[in-house]
Every structure is written in C-alpha cells, then in structure tokens.
Amino acid sequence: EKKWSLEYFVREFGDAIVDFYPYNMAKHDTHPYLSRMDESIRELQSPSGRYPHDPYSPGTYLQWNVKPEDWDRLLLDTRLPYSFRRDEEWLHAIFDDALRAEYTKRVHWRMMLVGSKGAGMFVFMDVLQTSSWQAQVLGAKKWFLCAPEQSAYLYG
DSSP states (O other), X not given: OOTTSHHHXXXXXXXXXXXXXXXXXOSTTOOOEEEEHHHHHHHHHSOOSOSOOOTTSOOOEEEEEOOHHHHHHHHXXXXXXXXXXXXXXXXXXXXXXXXXXXXXXXXXXXXXXXXXXXXXXXXXXXXXOOOOXXXXXXXXOOXXXXXXXXXXXXXX
C-alpha cells in the first residue's frame, strides 16, 4: 500500500469531518455535506445514491481542513522544504494551541482535497489574499489564472 492512499486516510483519519461535494462545486453557491472522511471516501469510490446527483456537474470531491495535530502527523510522512514549514514557527509564536486550531480552521490554512475524475471548482478569487502551494499527488489539474483587474468578472 502506498503511504498516502485512500485506504491510509480511511484508516488513520477516518473519523475526521470533511466537506463532501457529491456533485462537484462548479457553481459558487454549491454547499457541502459535512461527513466523516471514511464515509466520503467510500462514497467517492462507489456512489450509493444517498446524495443528489447532477449529471451536468460530474465529479465528486472532499475537502479536509486539516487540524494542527493531524497536520503534524502528516508532516512525519513528507520532506517539505524548510520554507514551507516556517509557518509553524509563526503560528506557535502568535497563538496558543486552542486559538491556533481555530485560526487555521477558519482561514482554511491547511487543507487536503481528494477528487474523482471531473471534479472541480468554480473560478474564484482568494479573498484572504494569502499565498499557498499545492502538491499534486496523483492525477491532473487545470488552473486558470486571472489578473487582479479581472476579478470583477469572476462571479458574473
């Protein structure tokens, strides 16, 4: 078994609560179902019919806002460059554990997305004006980047 397989996440983090999108997030007003990670992964692998289906928005995905203690466990399996780990110093210098957990949850500081073929999201602007990085573990992803002056056209 590969370390970061779906089975690994079911076994190690199955009780984590995730945002589950059974029919994509192609529209900006799509809302997730809160679900356990193990249930969402099973639904992603083999849809049960329990959730509504939209034939015009194929693809299913889940978004996991990773808690600090789970992030620490995940870091044991990675070799991130130091510059990607430095935020931890900043978070610990500013917040106590409880506030750090609340802050990282509210601003989606660390998240993991798992999607099926065709999964996607509407075009959006980072309203927090932060920077981020992405590690693509498997599959492919298309990005559309727009200049800041184009932001007025994103939600038309």
